[in-house]
Amino acid sequence: MNQQSQHLIFDLDDTLIHCNKYFELVLGEYFEQMTAWFEPYGLTTELVRAKQIEIDVAGVNKVGFASVNFPESLIATYRFFSEQYGRELNAEEEKQLFSLGMSVYEQEVEAYPGMVETLERLRGEGHHLYLYTGGEARIQQRKIEQMKLADYFDDRIYIRQHKNVEALENILTLKHFDRHCTWMIGNSLRTDVMPALSAGINCIYIEQKLEWEYNLVEINVKPHHVLYTVSALTEVPEVIHNHLT
Incomplete structure (x- = not known):
């Protein structure tokens, strides 16, 4: 596959910033x-x-x-x-x-190691960045503002109290995403990986050492495209680059 711009949807908590x-x-x-x-x-x-x-x-x-x-x-x-x-x-x-x-x-918001470098590299490579997070708008917006994430995501930020298959499907349909070149990147098997696989988009699962019980579910959906597992946010750009070359 030739190098091309991808649509990269990032989770927030325990993907870009610490939460758990x-x-x-x-x-x-x-x-x-x-x-x-x-x-x-x-x-x-x-x-x-x-x-x-x-x-x-x-x-x-x-x-x-x-x-x-x-x-x-x-x-x-x-x-x-x-x-x-x-x-x-x-x-x-x-x-x-x-x-x-x-x-x-x-609590003070703290970025995961390499957050800025990862987003900078992906943006510099021409990919389109989106932020999709679960929670109350007031609380999540405070984190977004403190981390100055609008610099990378602009108005492409989606906050939903229920983060599930229906919520992701609504976003993908609303914005007419090309699912073959769209990725969900996050740490939750339940709210990131499973909805992404059900929606037929690519997925990168960032496995955390300390994970909230709610996020841990058995994967029972076969990927339509690709599912990669990494242990750090900083691995994401290389995974996408290697997949496209």
Whole structure:
């Protein structure tokens, strides 16, 4: 195949910028607080983590990437164990947990290594860059502005609370993408890879060492075109270059 311009759709969180590690930091504080409150009952971090993940994932499946889902999952887990052990609920404790959960959205934004260099190279090679992220517009726009990502994506930025097959299909249809030369690049098997494969576009999966449980699903769709797996964002330009030459 001759070298030609491609349409490259990038995910944001844990693809271009760090995200999951901030949730892990907040969860670390949460586990410490929960095991301290429930120390007389012998509650372990492992039990709290398992229940919180279960509630968190169920919430995202229902409401999408709504910001309140995470703090509400902390409170729901607290209520679950309070009922299980007969510990009285405390409104101040719940208020503390809600504030702790919401604090994850106030963390400083940090780019993944090579973010600027990767986007610069791809743009310089003539590819068309797009940004497609899941979450609330206010929160995601703050990250985009802090990282000055509009310099690369201009008005080609799509923010959706539900990031699934239907959402991606809507974007591809709305903008009349040529699917043979369109790529989805992201870290989530559930919200990046699976929708891309279902939509019949190329895909690069950036595998992360520390991944959110929600993102991990079994791939049961056969790629129409190509699916590459890499371990770092900086590998993306070379993968695309090699594919086109």
